[in-house]
Amino acid sequence: MSNYRRAFHNGGTFFFTVNLHDRHSDLLTRHIHALRVAIRQVKARHPFDINAWVVLPEHMHCIWTLPKGDNDFPGRWRAIKKSFTKSLACNGQVWQKRYWEHCVRDEKDYRAHMDYVYINPVKHGLVTRVREWPFSTFHRDVQRGLYPEDWAGTVEIVNAGERKQFGG
Numbered sequence: 001m002s003n004y005r006r007a008f009h010n011g012g013t014f015f016f017t018v019n020l021h022d023r024h025s026d027l028l029t030r031h032i033h034a035l036r037v038a039i040r041q042v043k044a045r046h047p048f049d050i051n052a053w054v055v056l057p058e059h060m061h062c063i064w065t066l067p068k069g070d071n072d073f074p075g076r077w078r079a080i081k082k083s084f085t086k087s088l089a090c091n092g093q094v095w096q097k098r099y100w101e102h103c104v105r106d107e108k109d110y111r112a113h114m115d116y117v118y119i120n121p122v123k124h125g126l127v128t129r130v131r132e133w134p135f136s137t138f139h140r141d142v143q144r145g146l147y148p149e150d151w152a153g154t155v156e157i158v159n160a161g162e163r164k165q166f167g168g
Contacts, residue, residue: 011068013051015113017100018077019059021093026057031088032135038083046076051110052117055135056124061117063104073101115153122152 020027028035032055043050048070051063066073077099085094104110118141121133130138131149141147 011066011070013063013065013104013110014073015061015063015102015104015117016073016077017059017061018081019096019099021096023058027088027094028055028060029057029135031084034087035084038080038087041083042076042079046070046072046079048073048076050137052114052141053137054117054120054133056121056126061120063110063113063117118147118151119153 035055047067049065051065053062054060064073064076081095088094102113104113118130118136118138121127121136122130127133130136130151130153131142138147138151142149142151
C-alpha cells in the first residue's frame, strides 16, 4: 500500500490537476455551468482566491491561494466534486479518486504553473492559440494586463501530474 501524503501549508498557494474517471469524457466542458455553480457555492462557504483556472473536457488545472490560517483544500475539492456530481444526477464514478497538488514555492514556480495552466488547451491540441479556449481565466488575466492577448508559452515547464504521451 502506498503512503500518500498531501502538502499542507496554511494560507498557501497550490497548483492542482483534477481528472474525470473517464479520460475520454467531455463532462466538464459540456456541463461547464454546473461546474461553475459548484465552484461558486463552495467558494462562498469556504473562500479561496482563484489565481488561474482552465477547464478541459476531462480534466482541469487551477491555482488557488487559501486564506491565512487555512489549509483545507481537500475539503473544498470534496465539496466541488460532490456538488458537480449531484447536479448531473448520473450513475457511476465521475472523478478519479485522487488529484495532483503542488504547493507553489516561489515566484518562479508560480509563474511556471500559471503559464502551464494557460498553455494546456494548446498542449492538448484543442486550440492553436491560448486566447481561443473559452474555459479559462486567461481572458480575465488579459483584461487585468497580466498577459498579452497573443501570449503563447511553452509546454515542457512543469510536471503537473498528467500522463506522459509517447509516440507520434
